Amino acid sequence: MKQVLRQIFNKKRVYDQLPLFQWMRNERIPVRERLGFYPCMAPFILSFGDLNKLVLRTQQAEDLFQEMVNGHTLEDDHHWPWYLEDFRKLGFDAEMSGTEWMKFLWGEETLQNRVLMARLTGLIQGTSGIERLTII
Numbered sequence: 001m002k003q004v005l006r007q008i009f010n011k012k013r014v015y016d017q018l019p020l021f022q023w024m025r026n027e028r029i030p031v032r033e034r035l036g037f038y039p040c041m042a043p044f045i046l047s048f049g050d051l052n053k054l055v056l057r058t059q060q061a062e063d064l065f066q067e068m069v070n071g072h073t074l075e076d077d078h079h080w081p082w083y084l085e086d087f088r089k090l091g092f093d094a095e096m097s098g099t100e101w102m103k104f105l106w107g108e109e110t111l112q113n114r115v116l117m118a119r120l121t122g123l124i125q126g127t128s129g130i131e132r133l134t135i136i
Contacts, residue, residue, distance in 0.1 A: 004134060032090065039092050040113050042105055045083045047117040052077035055124050056132055066129030072136055 015021075024034050052073035061067040087093060096104070104110065124135060 008134070035090060038087065038090060039101065039105070040110050042083070042087075042101075043110065043114045044116050046080050049077040049080050051117060051120060051124075055121050056136070061129065063129045065133045069129055069132045069136060072133075 020037070023029070026034065057070050057073040057077075058066055061070050092101075106114070120135075124132060127135070
């Protein structure tokens, strides 16, 4: 487990240096501009609760690791309203109508954002408790 955690930590350090995160830390760019990608996250974030409830969590935990996963998913499956609140506070709902946002979010340019949840579901199906905990 220590080896797995070390690998996760190393990958997180690399991930932290990706251009998106460098962009977000650049205080010379106005905050609203740095968060311009925020609406594109909607398909993932609004589906995240379902991933927790319907894919990661099991009714009967078969081991300690799945019990940990279940506990984590109970904490994370209801955060999506916070995203909507922040979306409104950032002023995105004033930019376009709901229909215009849906056309954008289900348009070709956001295809990868929508496919992400299906890919994660495919990766998680059939995994053990320890594998699910590692994914989380």
